[in-house]
Amino acid sequence: MSVRDFTRPPLGDFHTSPFYGRDIISADDFSKPEVIQMSDLATQIEMIERNGGQSNILNGKIACVIFYEPSTRTSGSFESAMLRLGGSYIPYIDPEIFSSAAKGETLEDTMRILDGQGDVTIVRHKEIGSAAIAASSARNPVINAGDGPGEHPTQALLDLHTIRREQGEIDGLNVTLMGDLRFGRTIHSLSKMLARFTDITLNFVSPEGLEMPDGIRDDLRTKGLIDQNATRDLYDVLPETDVLYVTRTQSERFKDNKALAAKIEASKPDYTVTPETMNRAKDSMTLMHPLPRVGEISPDVDSDPRAKYFDQAEYGVEVREALLALILGRAA
Numbered sequence: 001m002s003v004r005d006f007t008r009p010p011l012g013d014f015h016t017s018p019f020y021g022r023d024i025i026s027a028d029d030f031s032k033p034e035v036i037q038m039s040d041l042a043t044q045i046e047m048i049e050r051n052g053g054q055s056n057i058l059n060g061k062i063a064c065v066i067f068y069e070p071s072t073r074t075s076g077s078f079e080s081a082m083l084r085l086g087g088s089y090i091p092y093i094d095p096e097i098f099s100s101a102a103k104g105e106t107l108e109d110t111m112r113i114l115d116g117q118g119d120v121t122i123v124r125h126k127e128i129g130s131a132a133i134a135a136s137s138a139r140n141p142v143i144n145a146g147d148g149p150g151e152h153p154t155q156a157l158l159d160l161h162t163i164r165r166e167q168g169e170i171d172g173l174n175v176t177l178m179g180d181l182r183f184g185r186t187i188h189s190l191s192k193m194l195a196r197f198t199d200i201t202l203n204f205v206s207p208e209g210l211e212m213p214d215g216i217r218d219d220l221r222t223k224g225l226i227d228q229n230a231t232r233d234l235y236d237v238l239p240e241t242d243v244l245y246v247t248r249t250q251s252e253r254f255k256d257n258k259a260l261a262a263k264i265e266a267s268k269p270d271y272t273v274t275p276e277t278m279n280r281a282k283d284s285m286t287l288m289h290p291l292p293r294v295g296e297i298s299p300d301v302d303s304d305p306r307a308k309y310f311d312q313a314e315y316g317v318e319v320r321e322a323l324l325a326l327i328l329g330r331a332a
């Protein structure tokens with residue numbers, strides 16, 4: 001019998017959470033009540049921390065954080081979340097240079113090694129589908145922190161938490177996604193999670209060549225999100241928009257496809273959000289961006305009370321605290 005044949009042993013109250021030991025690969029891994037549960041727990045954690053409270057519920061727990069792509073917010077907020085709950089982490093920085101990946105080790109083998117070092121593995125990789133492959137080889141729970149142009153489910157969790165905080169309810173909202181909808185993984189996960197809610201209108205504003213993939217639009221329809229509108233002109237949908245979610249062009253995903261790059265460059269409308277854009281939006285609108293921004297939102301907009309992208313990034317810490325606490329089983 002090898003070490004991999006053992007199932008995880010029961011560890012006192014570690015198995016009381018319904019999320020205990022679960023992999024998080026896709027936004028589809030969360031039901032609507034679970035999204036709400038996570039958001040409520042994130043709010044509770046925020047309140048406790050704001051009042052000077054501290055928690056050690058992840059004392060003795062270790063996260064392996066292995067990112068094969070650049071990151072500031074996601075890696076840092078997972079690490080901060082572990083530390084804030086009394087746990088610790090092993091950061092694999094630049095694994096393609098400094099880990100055995102440089103020697104040709106497969107992702108599957110690396111995952112097996114990390115099983116022995118930590119209790120949860122948080123992985124970002126440039127290939128779509130890589131998180132599922134990682135999870136199938138790992139014994140520890142695997143959290144997808146972005147798999148190429150695929151998904152980014154924990155970003156969607158914090159995005160929905162932000163929307164809930166700012167708009168109160170998620171049901172009934174008119175949400176506009178603008179920018180690179182083809183390669184932007186955050187909006188793939190966000191739209192899947194939104195499809196769990198009722199009476200959502202989803203507007204897609206993108207340049208030619210960067211439209212929301214048909215496969216995702218069909219999937220959303222199957223899940224009941226029927227009200228979908230695609231346009232090149234933000235002003236077609238801005239007056240009705242409750243949440244405007246802007247993304248950057250993921251140029252690193254098509255740098256070798258010269259024809260596509262040229263097509264996008266030629267057709268690219270100016271989608272920069274400026275104070276003028278905000279003048280034409282609802283007073284109650286929430287403006288979001290997963291960041292980093294590279295010119296999509298003018299810094300002149302930052303002081304607008306509707307601009308929530310920096311708050312959104314900050315909420316990422318408590319949402320990931322909630323998620324890690326539940327996966328590692330200390331909060332039922």
Ligand code: NCD
Pocket residue numbers: 073074146152155185186247248290291292
């Ligand atoms: C995003 C990502 O990595 O997908 N950033 C993030 O995690 N907050 C968005 C992006 O890189 O454009």
